[in-house]
Amino acid sequence: MIVRLHLDKDDELAQHLTNRLNSPLDWPEGGDLDTEHVARIAAAAACEVSYDHAANGHLVDLFAALPLPDTSEGREFWTSLSLAGGDAASNIDPGNAGGPFFDRLLDGNETGIAGRVLSFLEELNDDEHNAVADVIGAALDLLGGARYLGKLWLRDAETTAWHVVLASRRQYDTAEDRERFLQAWRNA
Known part of the structure; x- marks a missing residue:
């Protein structure tokens, strides 16, 4: 999964995904993605990098x-x-x-x-x-x-x-x- 490739388990995005969105970093293992999860992951990723990059x-x-x-x-x-x-x-x-x-x-x-x-x-x-x-x-x-x-x-x-x-x-x-x-x- 693309998000997992760029995450350090201790960084803020990883913690947001695991703690706030209840999405383990190796998720989904055989599970289906739904639109809500994809949107939340995309929003979290955008927020994580946007401030630094901007x-x-x-x-x-x-x-x-x-x-x-x-x-x-x-x-x-x-x-x-x-x-x-x-x-x-x-x-x-x-x-x-x-x-x-x-x-x-x-x-x-x-x-x-x-x-x-x-x-x-x-x-x-x-x-x-x-x-x-x-x-x-x-x-x-x-x-x-x-x-x-x-x-x-x-x-x-x-x-x-x-x-x-x-x-x-x-x-x-x-x-x-x-x-x-x-x-x-x-x-x-």
Whole structure:
């Protein structure tokens, strides 16, 4: 069964299937699938991956809005960003990011890019933050107000990267961890 091939018995989807839907991972053994079970399994699978993939996809989309590194406009942009962001910019600079920066998402390193974005933003001082916002906003060139647009891009990148990092932490939660959490709140 396709779902079983991609499940770790301790991950959230497996626990949802076994505990909430009463569907053992080796199910059905000679049994028939009905539409309700197929729909519930599909919905559970979609919910399990959608948050992680959506956050990572959005992070990629944010970078896709910037000039491409292998163009003359991109080289100028990334040079300007490096000058504006100082040492912090090395966290996301295409030449320093280790080659296939976004290919790592496909290889399962979903927090690597998010971690670099968060490190980049954390290391910027206020002046560098404003200068980086100016560079990014000017490159977006949507509605004017370069600094404002750049700050929106930075804020969105930070929040999205945080979502990726937080979601990756949750993948190690077990049913016992969730029950301990719920019980702690019940007892508070």
